[in-house]
Amino acid sequence: MRCPNAEVTLSCGYEVPKDHSSIPPILIDERGADDAFARGLRTWTRQLKRLNLSDTVIAPEMFYAAASDNDDDEEAASEWQHLERLEVAYAAMTPHGTWLLERNPEDSPRSRGSPVVELETYDPEDDETIEWPVPEDLYENDFRTLPVAPEMDRIHRSAARAARRMPALRYLFLGTYDVAIQWGHKYQGFLYRYDAAKGVATAHWGSLPGYTPAEDVVELWRKAVAEVRGCQLEVSIDEDEV
Template identity: 75%
Template sequence: MTQNRWPLPPEITERIIDLLCLDRRRRYFRYIYANLPGTAQYAGVCKEWQELVERRTFRNLRLSRARLADVDRIVCRRRRTYVCTVDLNVELEPYGAEVYGDFETAEETARNSSLFSETLRLFFDIFSRWTPGNSGLHRERAGISLRITAFSPSDVGRCGKAEMTRRDGDIKNHDIYTDRYIHSILQLLPAAGDLPVVESVSEVISGKARHISAPAWALIINSLPNAKKIGINFWENEKKDLELRKRLRDEIGDALARMRCPNAEVTLTCSYEAPKDHSSIPPILTARGVDDAFARGMRTWTRQLKRLFLSGVVISPEMFYAAASDEEEAASEHLEQLEVTYAAVTPHGTWLLEFNPEDSPLDRPSPVVDLDEYHPDSLVREVPAPEDMYEYDFRTRPVATEMDHIHQGVAGLCGGCRHCRSCILLPLMGRSSGVAGTMLSYINMMRIKVLALHIGEACRDIHRPKTWLSFGRRWRRFEGINLRF
């Protein structure tokens, strides 16, 4: 068979290879199925089979630092055109059971940042020599989808099922699981050094594992000029160290101001969780009306985007529009769609929700942990932040004045968007049952959708919204805009 020409037409041959190679129970990435074990051997059947099989075996590359050294040797120029997705797994240093109950030290974080930086720079150096083009298997899709995931082989979910079973059953040694590295954020070193430009990547995604710093993501994205679809995660959920949280928030704002991704569709998650105890006072991150680094960075960054899906974030009106800014700064030339899912608190220490008198009163529950059961030395590790000590979620009704400020800020942004078609604001609410649940179904979303054909003219009128006073109205219409409560 290897010496004779394959007798069947290409369509039937491709169907046969799909049946032999594809594991339809597993997917690498969205539309791409995993390969069955032993798929590569079919490339030796005949010349006609070789290309079809290699299109499947090289469409997804799972690379580590060790495997990067072989990329140039194995993935020749012809095979590069078959690559659709690249999973870059950045493996950090392992650790033993003796430190399962300890937080990662600054020295460990520094060593991990060094490994992370070496791997990233090696990847960008190799792939900077790849030319952009369509993938072989999906010709309608241009470029490569890159997923970056950093983890230690000793981390939860990475150490293997047997080790996790042993850890769960070990009652003698204290294990804090993912809390061990919750405060460890990987940096790209040196911070001032740019990465080589990679033009073959059209999409970049953050894997769900260790935190990667916002400045590192800025350097990565700035080195991917053709990445028009971006999905990244920032960690902004520090609850026990207020000064650290403020620094992280400012760091994110500065990184966003430097990030270049024109006309991109971006999904950004900041991972913030609102206080579970609604009787607590939210932390004060900035004074009311202050144009801080986070707000400035978000405004600057949003101007260049085509679509933005933002979630897990504490928002303020200044994030979207600053009255003191000039028209050039406020304008967003490309923004077509904005969707924001935000926490029900403000950065100046107030709630966006209040108790609804129509709701049944809730009794204050017991704390989520019994402090009497823990030794004082372990409290810093196991006890939640004070704002999460009680699951007391009695706030269900929006505070009209606070909501109105946010809506006016967003409307100011949309007023400078010549192509804006849709804007959705969705606060993360509390209870959703009874009378409060019925009301929430009306008011938990503000949707601004331009209805006129001349979108630019309609958008310029959004900066004069009416005050949000009537919660019972399901629709309010003004100047070509629909607000749904």
């Protein structure tokens, strides 16, 4: 059954580890692997008009499968014909066990701080009635704020390729969330808009600390807009919040 007018809000409830010195879990063994979550999203979102996805871990394959670089591929040739609005708030980590953020060298070094519970009494297996924090949340050590450019580029590069297959797209927001970003007035976001009345398309990368997308990422977005909308893309890259 197809629902071209449907709107879906999906929150996966994933929380970023509070201790940034911890190693994120490995959810996908290999880069470029087409997992069931990404494959499913690419399939059923083609029926939607609006999608709001939050509290999740994403890979570039969520937007565009690595195996679909060939336009003759069946999936690459298909389109999100109805999708007008897409919002994705994703965790500051990859499903491959790495972070999307790193320590900003301009930040002053700081100690790890005290654990959130007394370590002498910490024993999750001893008393299951107590809601103990998981090991990666034992310390509030949120020092990662600077985007890891190569990782961010992979996501934005894939999103640009997918945008070529979204003829109705008017609004796309991509934003990273984390404790340090939420409470420390740090942010990393991307916003694409298309104003049909004016025939104007804009792309805004806003990041504090700064992140500058690779030249080929910006060029992919320019080509996608020229192909789909037939107009030039107005690009801004700064430290303003999108």
